[in-house]
Amino acid sequence: MFQTFPFFGVEPTILNEHGEELEGEAEGYLVFRRPWPGIMRTVYGNQERFESTYFKKFPGFYVTGDGCRRDKDGYYWIAGRIDDMINVSGHLLSTAEVEASLTDHGAVAEAAVVSRPHTVKGECLYCFVTLKDCREFNRTLVDELKRQVREKIGPIATPDFIQNAPGLPKTRSGKIMRRVLRQIARNEKDLGDLSTMADPKVVEVLFNHRCETAS
Secondary structure: OEOOEHHHOEOEEEEOOOOOEEOOOEEEEEEEOOOOOOOOOOOOOOHHHHHHHHOOOOOOOEEEEEEEEEOOOOOEEEEEEHHHEEEEOOEEEEHHHHHHHHHOOOOEEEEEEEEEEEOOOEEEEEEEEEEOOOOOOOHHHHHHHHHHHHHHOOHHHOOOEEEEOOOOOEEOOOOEOHHHHHHHHOOOOOOOOOOOEOOOHHHHHHHHOOOOOOO
16 A cells, blocks of 8 residues: 655556546556656666566556555555456456455365456456365355355456366466466367476366356
8 A cells, every 4th residue: 555655756546448547536557657766777688578568558657567446545555466457347356356255265275266258348257266175066155155255345356157176277386377277267278388287187177177158
């Protein structure tokens, strides 16, 4: 959380997906409209990458890479990295926040949330949940999980898809491979390089449990 301090030369603002500046209470992309003394000037040996990463998405602004919410008192709240945000009907949702809501349920041991294209919303939430031992994945549980997310975050965060995931694709160091989960959610069979995955057999299991229609 932070507020604007003009005397430091830092002028944050919030933009929507179309690059339009939002006033008052708002949520969107955190950007800065002018440079400040400590701003980085380049990426060593790759100025093109520097410009593409920090200035290309919204020309004229420095793009921090964070999603953000500004409250009625003018405080800015960082919601998470853009890469970990999903734009549902113009609302930026943090995958970490949705995952936390899912794992708060007594039946869920682990959860991972990715985006899936939606004809109306643009993107929707596709959730993978790993259940604790002896818990059954069924319609009742799906309804409970959707209700829990809706109550904790809001109706806009209600998942469209909740899939049973006996295991999640992870690297040998234990990091969830979200790229693979996004491809499974979209039924993309060409997954590319899986050499870093600890247990490649997990992929076939997840494809077999994949949701074809909204849950």
